[in-house]
Amino acid sequence: MTRNGGSIRIDEARCTGDMACMRVCPTEAIRVRGGKARLLESRCIDCGECIRVCRPRAVSPVTNSFAELSRFDYRAALVSPVIYGQFGPAASPERVLAALEKAGFDCAVDSTQMCEAVSAAVAHYLRTSGGPRPLISCFCPTVLRLIEVRYPELIELVIPVESPEEILAREVRKAKARELALPEDRIGIIYLTPCPAKMLDIIGQAGRRRSNVNGAIAISDIYRTVSSLLPIARGSGSGRAQISAVGLSWATLGGQTAFLPPEHRLEVAGLRNVERILTDIEMGKLRDVEYVELHTCPDGCVSGSLLVENPYVARGRILEIMGRLGPQPRERELAEFCEKGEYLADRNLSAQAMGALDLDVGRAISKIRRLEELLQSLPNINCGACGAPSCSAFAEDVVREEAHLNDCVFVALSQLRAEQSHVVDVLREAKG
Amino acid sequence: MNGGTFRREFEVTGGDFYNAGRVSTEIKEILRQIGIAAPKIRRLAIAAYEAEMNMVMYARSGKVLLQVTPEVVRLDVNDVGPGIENIELAMQEGYSTASEEMRAMGFGAGMGLPNIKKNADRFEIRSEVGKGTTLEIEVRL
Numbered sequence: 016m017t018r019n020g021g022s023i024r025i026d027e028a029r030c031t032g033d034m035a036c037m038r039v040c041p042t043e044a045i046r047v048r049g050g051k052a053r054l055l056e057s058r059c060i061d062c063g064e065c066i067r068v069c070r071p072r073a074v075s076p077v078t079n080s081f082a083e084l085s086r087f088d089y090r091a092a093l094v095s096p097v098i099y100g101q102f103g104p105a106a107s108p109e110r111v112l113a114a115l116e117k118a119g120f121d122c123a124v125d126s127t128q129m130c131e132a133v134s135a136a137v138a139h140y141l142r143t144s145g146g147p148r149p150l151i152s153c154f155c156p157t158v159l160r161l162i163e164v165r166y167p168e169l170i171e172l173v174i175p176v177e178s179p180e181e182i183l184a185r186e187v188r189k190a191k192a193r194e195l196a197l198p199e200d201r202i203g204i205i206y207l208t209p210c211p212a213k214m215l216d217i218i219g220q221a222g223r224r225r226s227n228v229n230g231a232i233a234i235s236d237i238y239r240t241v242s243s244l245l246p247i248a249r250g251s252g253s254g255r256a257q258i259s260a261v262g263l264s265w266a267t268l269g270g271q272t273a274f275l276p277p278e279h280r281l282e283v284a285g286l287r288n289v290e291r292i293l294t295d296i297e298m299g300k301l302r303d304v305e306y307v308e309l310h311t312c313p314d315g316c317v318s319g320s321l322l323v324e325n326p327y328v329a330r331g332r333i334l335e336i337m338g339r340l341g342p343q344p345r346e347r348e349l350a351e352f353c354e355k356g357e358y359l360a361d362r363n364l365s366a367q368a369m370g371a372l373d374l375d376v377g378r379a380i381s382k383i384r385r386l387e388e389l390l391q392s393l394p395n396i397n398c399g400a401c402g403a404p405s406c407s408a409f410a411e412d413v414v415r416e417e418a419h420l421n422d423c424v425f426v427a428l429s430q431l432r433a434e435q436s437h438v439v440d441v442l443r444e445a446k447g
Numbered sequence: 448m449n450g451g452t453f454r455r456e457f458e459v460t461g462g463d464f465y466n467a468g469r470v471s472t473e474i475k476e477i478l479r480q481i482g483i484a485a486p487k488i489r490r491l492a493i494a495a496y497e498a499e500m501n502m503v504m505y506a507r508s509g510k511v512l513l514q515v516t517p518e519v520v521r522l523d524v525n526d527v528g529p530g531i532e533n534i535e536l537a538m539q540e541g542y543s544t545a546s547e548e549m550r551a552m553g554f555g556a557g558m559g560l561p562n563i564k565k566n567a568d569r570f571e572i573r574s575e576v577g578k579g580t581t582l583e584i585e586v587r588l
Contacts, residue, residue, distance in 0.1 A: 168489035294472055297489065298496035371482025376588060377517040379481045380453045
């Protein structure tokens with residue numbers, strides 16, 4: 016495994032080789048060889064589509080378990096806004112936080128106010144920086160991977176703003192270390208994640224950055240514990256900061272762009288739609304747009320693959336909670352946050368060489384010519400029997416010497432026929 | 448010889464807005480597979496896109512010939528169409544003959560040809576009124 020291991024694991028014992036994951040993968044990162052699915056790490060963008068479609072449940076996200084957290088003296092859970100849409104209508108945010116504390120976290124930290132602050136930071140950065148437009152949002156790690164792998168030309172357009180959970184982790188660690196007189200590394204900051212991609216963002220990809228978050232637990236993994244504790248969690252959780260309505264909207268769409276005028280922003284969700292927008296930006300369209308908020312999940316984070324509740328129901332609950340919140344005048348606080356400038360991220364995105372057939376352009380040219388020749392001899396019906404999702408992916412594998420042309424049943428069959436007729440000819444000649 | 452030249456021809460149909468942009472997307476994919484550096488891909492993608500859009504908007508039909516060697520990427524764009532009366536004028540930023548309807552659709556801001564020139568290391572244009580327009584676009588590697 017490269018890049019410190021991906022966020023997705025395939026259990027060979029469970030894998031039946033049914034190719035569902037191979038067919039759904041948007042970046043053709045899965046091959047089925049010897050009846051087992053294999054992940055090509057360098058192409059994977061951690062979108063989690065394979066997890067969703069795997070019936071034998073052989074594909075699973077790499078996340079931490081609650082037991083792993085015992086190595087810390089103090090455990091803080093960072094709570095993303097999506098979690099508030101996961102439980103029944105009686106589960107107020109305050110109650111969910113209290114239930115998390117009963118579940119074994121020493122404190123559960125709401126992140127909605129920080130989300131709102133980062134929305135303000137996005138607007139502040141756009142106001143105070145020059146350069147090409149539109150800038151691209153950076154809060155969906157799958158979008159970042161997609162840009163690295165498929166649209167490296169756009170890396171310079173990714174807005175250098177840090178994610179709310181990262182800033183919050185930094186603040187919570189400092190504050191708790193001081194308050195409890197503990198060394199900072201004894202404090203475990205755990206993000207409750209709606210998707211495997213956030214997990215990978217946290218455990219760190221090679222070279223991207225060091226995270227302040229120590230680990231991530233899938234929301235689906237704590238779902239049962241939290242829902243069973245909700246009825247008795249009533250009454251606790253006093254002295255909490257108010258939930259922010261703008262911050263809550265980070266669970267769906269438009270949270271990041273809350274402080275931007277509508278004519279300067281676009282909110283786009285779903286992988287295909289995101290690809291379309293990135294292509295348009297690449298071609299130099301959309302120059303009048305200041306900022307694009309991109310999510311690869313179809314309805315934003317509320318449809319993450321590690322969530323339990325139906326995303327539409329969950330979004331409805333989030334909207335309902337937002338509607339109940341009163342006016343929240345926080346202009347001065349937000350302005351102070353922005354002026355400090357501590358929201359800037361030192362994210363280190365790098366163009367991945369994955370796309371190139373060879374590091375040498377001359378050799379790559381011969382390989383792409385070979386690839387085109389190969390495609391002529393393939394049936395081009397994308398049957399998948401060779402274990403690659405399409406004839407073009409297969410031809411590329413052959414050129415990269417990762418597959419053999421005979422793996423194609425059509426090629427093998429025509430070779431067999433040729434040999435057969437050769438044998439017949441030889442026999443005929445022998446008969447004289 | 449180090450692999451020689453990669454060559455591929457693409458066709459563009461005038462007025463086919465539904466497929467507009469496909470040729471430049473395909474060109475970009477090929478350049479990515481060949482391992483052209485990202486900033487050069489971006490320049491070529493923009494140039495190819497502007498050329499493609501010009502043909503979709505004004506020409507009857509057109510062709511783009513992509514040629515790649517280890518030294519240079521070259522696009523030869525040929526269309527059958529009305530041609531350009533005053534090339535000097537057409538090369539000025541902001542000049543456009545696009546109809547009001549087209550401008551309302553967001554096309555024809557008069558940036559096409561100057562934008563291609565800006566993104567190319569070598570750019571040549573020839574045109575014959577009533578016959579068509581030819582572009583030569585090169586980006587050196």
